Amino acid sequence: xxxxxxxxxxxxxxxxxxxxxxxxxxxxxxxxxxxxxxxxxxxxxxxxxxxxxxxxxxxxxxxxxxxxxxxxxxxxxxxxxxxxxxxxxxxxxxxxxxxxxxxxxxxxxxxxxxxxxxxxxxxxxxxxxxxxxxxxxxxxxxxxxxxxxxxxxxxxxxxxxxxxxxxxxxxxxxxxxxxxxxxxxxxxxxxxxxxxxxxxxxxxxxxxxxxxxxxxxxxxxxxxxxxxxxxxxxxxxxxxxxxxxxxxxxxxxxxxxxxxxxxxxxxxxxxxxxxxxxxxxxxxx
Numbered sequence: 001x002x003x004x005x006x007x008x009x010x011x012x013x014x015x016x017x018x019x020x021x022x023x024x025x026x027x028x029x030x031x032x033x034x035x036x037x038x039x040x041x042x043x044x045x046x047x048x049x050x051x052x053x054x055x056x057x058x059x060x061x062x063x064x065x066x067x068x069x070x071x072x073x074x075x076x077x078x079x080x081x082x083x084x085x086x087x088x089x090x091x092x093x094x095x096x097x098x099x100x101x102x103x104x105x106x107x108x109x110x111x112x113x114x115x116x117x118x119x120x121x122x123x124x125x126x127x128x129x130x131x132x133x134x135x136x137x138x139x140x141x142x143x144x145x146x147x148x149x150x151x152x153x154x155x156x157x158x159x160x161x162x163x164x165x166x167x168x169x170x171x172x173x174x175x176x177x178x179x180x181x182x183x184x185x186x187x188x189x190x191x192x193x194x195x196x197x198x199x200x201x202x203x204x205x206x207x208x209x210x211x212x213x214x215x216x217x218x219x220x221x222x223x224x225x226x227x228x229x230x231x232x233x234x235x236x237x238x239x240x241x242x243x244x245x246x247x248x249x250x251x252x253x254x255x256x257x258x259x260x261x262x263x264x265x266x267x268x269x270x271x272x273x274x275x276x277x278x279x280x281x282x283x284x285x
Contacts, residue, residue, distance in 0.1 A: 246259040
């Protein structure tokens with residue numbers, strides 16, 4: 001049933017006027033919030049860690065509701081993404097800061113590890129690279145069930161210039177992309193492998209992914225962090241941070257941990273500033 005719903009949405013959403021579609025999916029976000037908020041304990045806990053104990057319950061709920069709206073708007077963008085031309089994708093950008101950092105990083109010829117948190121319209125960061133840099137982008141993805149749904153999602157992403165690959169074969173393909181001078185795309189705020197170091201994240205220890213740092217240390221690839229902030233008009237402002245290059249001291253475990261801490265500090269800055277854009281519904285702490 002889920003597969004056919006995705007196929008139906010992928011057919012209908014490109015036909016819906018943009019303004020109508022965002023309004024409709026925002027209201028769907030309200031409905032999902034209304035009927036599932038009591039069960040979203042993890043999401044509310046994540047927001048509470050970000051907002052702090054001084055935030056009232058009403059303030060947390062207001063941020064959460066906007067978060068649900070943003071999540072559903074992301075689904076609208078996903079379902080219509082295969083039908084968007086390059087010009088339409090460019091029109092979705094309200095502004096880009098730091099594009100030169102990504103261009104300079106790629107010019108070094110060692111590939112680039114680029115990514116974001118589960119934040120804002122995260123696809124926009126990848127679309128930006130695909131459109132303006134004309135380079136291959138490989139992104140790991142959890143295998144969805146049923147298999148035909150997973151293959152549908154992969155095909156949707158491929159039509160948008162994003163080569164998504166299953167987690168079990170991702171390491172080999174990410175390394176291949178870097179060696180070819182392309183982009184390895186990663187999410188920086190969830191450790192799916194449960195193998196990363198434990199660092200402080202919003203004042204509490206948690207295990208964070210270290211794949212970006214490991215790739216950078218081993219292959220000399222710079223790490224780029226980008227954040228797409230959805231605006232009230234549903235266009236996105238993209239902020240690209242200066243590339244992170246990590247120093248080898250001979251203590252690999254220490255070097256990885258220090259690199260992850262630097263990445264976490266940047267994520268905290270954006271998440272704290274735009275908490276309703278951080279769409280993390282999975283357990284972090």
